[in-house]
Amino acid sequence: MFIDSSDLIANNPPHRGHGVAVSDVDGDGVFEFLVSGYGSANRVLKWTGTSLEDVVDPLLADSTGFTTCMIAADIDGDGREEIYVCNEDTEQSEIGQADRLFAPFGRHWLDLLAQPENAAVVESVAGQAVAAIDRLGRGRYGFAVTQPGEPVVLYEMAGGGRLVDVSEDAGLDLSVAGPGVLALPLISERMDLFVHADGGANCLFRNLGDGTFEEVAEQRGLADPRQLGRGVAALDADGNGLMDLVCAVRQGSHRLYLQRAGGGFTEEAPADFSLPSHATSVIAADFDNDGQEEVLILNHGQPNRLFARRHEDWTEIDLGDALEARSYSTGAAVADIDGDGLLELLVNHDGAGRPLALFKAAPNANSWLRVLPLTAAGAPARGALVTCVAAGRSQRRAICAGSGYLSQMEPVAHFGLGEVPRVERVEIRWPDGAEAVIANPPANRVLTVPHPPE
Numbered sequence: 259m260f261i262d263s264s265d266l267i268a269n270n271p272p273h274r275g276h277g278v279a280v281s282d283v284d285g286d287g288v289f290e291f292l293v294s295g296y297g298s299a300n301r302v303l304k305w306t307g308t309s310l311e312d313v314v315d316p317l318l319a320d321s322t323g324f325t326t327c328m329i330a331a332d333i334d335g336d337g338r339e340e341i342y343v344c345n346e347d348t349e350q351s352e353i354g355q356a357d358r359l360f361a362p363f364g365r366h367w368l369d370l371l372a373q374p375e376n377a378a379v380v381e382s383v384a385g386q387a388v389a390a391i392d393r394l395g396r397g398r399y400g401f402a403v404t405q406p407g408e409p410v411v412l413y414e415m416a417g418g419g420r421l422v423d424v425s426e427d428a429g430l431d432l433s434v435a436g437p438g439v440l441a442l443p444l445i446s447e448r449m450d451l452f453v454h455a456d457g458g459a460n461c462l463f464r465n466l467g468d469g470t471f472e473e474v475a476e477q478r479g480l481a482d483p484r485q486l487g488r489g490v491a492a493l494d495a496d497g498n499g500l501m502d503l504v505c506a507v508r509q510g511s512h513r514l515y516l517q518r519a520g521g522g523f524t525e526e527a528p529a530d531f532s533l534p535s536h537a538t539s540v541i542a543a544d545f546d547n548d549g550q551e552e553v554l555i556l557n558h559g560q561p562n563r564l565f566a567r568r569h570e571d572w573t574e575i576d577l578g579d580a581l582e583a584r585s586y587s588t589g590a591a592v593a594d595i596d597g598d599g600l601l602e603l604l605v606n607h608d609g610a611g612r613p614l615a616l617f618k619a620a621p622n623a624n625s626w627l628r629v630l631p632l633t634a635a636g637a638p639a640r641g642a643l644v645t646c647v648a649a650g651r652s653q654r655r656a657i658c659a660g661s662g663y664l665s666q667m668e669p670v671a672h673f674g675l676g677e678v679p680r681v682e683r684v685e686i687r688w689p690d691g692a693e694a695v696i697a698n699p700p701a702n703r704v705l706t707v708p709h710p711p712e
Contacts, residue, residue: 259545259552259564260603260617262579268309270613274298275606277664278591281330281339281638284313285362289593289668291604292341293614294325300343303604303614305595310616317367318360320345326437327589327664331390331399332637334415338362339637340370342401342413344664347384357385357403359413359421376421385411389660390640391441391449393428394469395690397633397709399640399659400424402451406435410453410461429471434461437664438490442641442656444501445478445521449641449659449689452480454487454505479523485510489539489663493551494654495567499645501656506537506555506663514572531572535560538608539663543592545601547624547674549653554580556587556605556663580605580617593668599626599702601672625675625701631657631686634709638669645685646673675701 264270279292283302291310293301299319303310320343327344334340343358357380359370371380385403391412392399400414402425409431416422425431430451438454448465452475455461459481463471475481480503488506495502500517504527507513511534514527531553539556546552553565553572561583565572586609592601605615627646631639640659645652655671675681679701686694692710699705 259576259619260578260580261620262615263602263618264613264616266309267303267614267616268311272611272613273301273606274608275325275588276608277325277327277589277666278604278606279328279330279666280591280593280668281341283318283341285338289595291591291593291595292328292330293604293606294328294343294589294664295321296324296326296346296608300325300328310595315367317369320358323358327385327387329388329390329401329660329666331401331640331659332397332633332635333359333399333401333413334361335396335398335635337633337636342388342403344385344388344403346386356380359401370419370421373419375419379413379421379423386435387437387439387660387664389439389441389451391451391659392641392689393449393465393471395448395688397635397637397639397690402430402439402441404434404436404439404453407433409433428469429473430463432461432473434458436460436487438487438505438662440490440492440661441659442492442501443643443687443689444492445474445517447691452490452503454490456487459483460487478521479525480515482513482525485513488537489556489661491540491542491553491661492656493542493553499652499654501654504540504542504553506540507534508536508538508558510534512537512540512555528572530574531565535563538588539590539665541590541592541603541662541667543601543667544672544674545603545619546622547600547626547676549648549651549674549676549678554603556590558586558588558608559584562587578620582615585612585615589663589665591662591665591667594628594670594672599628624677625679627673627675627681627684627699627701628704629671629673629684629686630669630704630706631688632706632708636708639688639709640669641689643687644671646671647682647685648675648680649678650682670704
């Protein structure tokens with residue numbers, strides 16, 4: 259499946275890190291990879307036409323931090339995405355080490371969490387993982403942060419650049435630690451929040467539509483208290499139009515939760531799929547553009563694994579160069595970073611002596627369509643649901659607001675079309691309930707869709 263293309267990363271020394279995210283960091287309309295550094299500088303890798311160059315701003319580099327997770331979303335509604343950075347509290351950390359929230363002001367960045375007006379709400383939070391969530395459907399996102407042994411924190415922007423923690427008012431202030439966090443309209447019409455717990459029960463916070471949540475994981479069959487969770491991804495695994503969850507476990511069997519009518523889930527991972535491994539991250543994406551998403555399980559010190567749906571069954575297939583038998587993979591993200599219609603996979607590693615790894619799917623003649631929904635302000639509409647209908651068959655994607663292990667994929671719905679280049683229609687539903695239908699869009703291009711006018 260994959261070809262090692264790491265030689266396209268300019269200046270790629272050994273790098274220890276965890277999460278990877280994708281955002282338009284410099285505001286030029288093109289996405290970049292954000293790569294966390296653990297005890298070293300964070301990186302921003304930009305495609306120049308021939309290679310990926312590190313263009314990180316010195317403030318974003320945050321070379322004194324021990325970064326685990328970097329997530330992007332528009333918190334203030336100005337059309338540019340802010341970047342939330344989780345910094346682990348370690349013995350090597352500086353005294354008072356805390357998370358960062360970088361906001362762009364033209365070509366410069368400012369850490370909002372370091373501002374005096376936000377001192378009271380921050381209290382040196384060292385988050386474990388984070389996802390972006392638009393709980394009210396306003397096109398302005400909050401950052402839901404998990405912390406070991408502490409309640410979930412939900413930061414939102416109030417007036418004058420002041421941050422507020424609204425987790426208690428929203429009903430999210432339950433203690434659950436987990437490096438796999440995702441937000442999407444999973445069982446409700448608005449964005450729900452799922453936390454894949456590392457010990458203890460998972461949490462599923464159902465959005466009640468008024469900005470508050472209720473925790474329903476046990477009721478919906480997702481609590482699963484006897485597992486050590488790592489990465490999580492959402493996909494329509496059985497083609498019934500409902501989003502399902504695949505959960506990677508670091509010690510134990512991997513889970514595939516299929517959603518049934520009514521919002522309940524049943525665990526139905528095939529035997530080969532569930533085979534235990536020391537997993538870190540999991541990614542669902544159509545790497546070969548055949549019209550079916552594959553599931554990639556990244557492992558720590560063991561070979562990675564790739565599954566494809568063939569004849570209604572999940573089958574392990576050849577990874578090619580991305581096998582990485584003893585690479586200590588951690589976080590990873592996918593994006594069509596070079597604009598050729600095939601997804602690239604960037605993998606971070608936890609261990610000295612290992613640089614970043616970049617993989618490309620083997621070229622083929624399959625067609626594709628990429629859909630980029632925008633908020634009313636022009637930022638990526640993370641949490642939007644996109645459906646593509648081609649040859650009478652529907653595919654559904656959620657615009658990523660956080661997934662995998664401490665990571666976040668590109669904010670684009672990527673659809674492989676196989677040998678069918680004609681698309682009948684694309685349907686988009688934004689987190690505020692707004693909808694749009696585009697009939698007969700051309701294939702093999704990016705379809706950028708503004709938010710419908712009110």
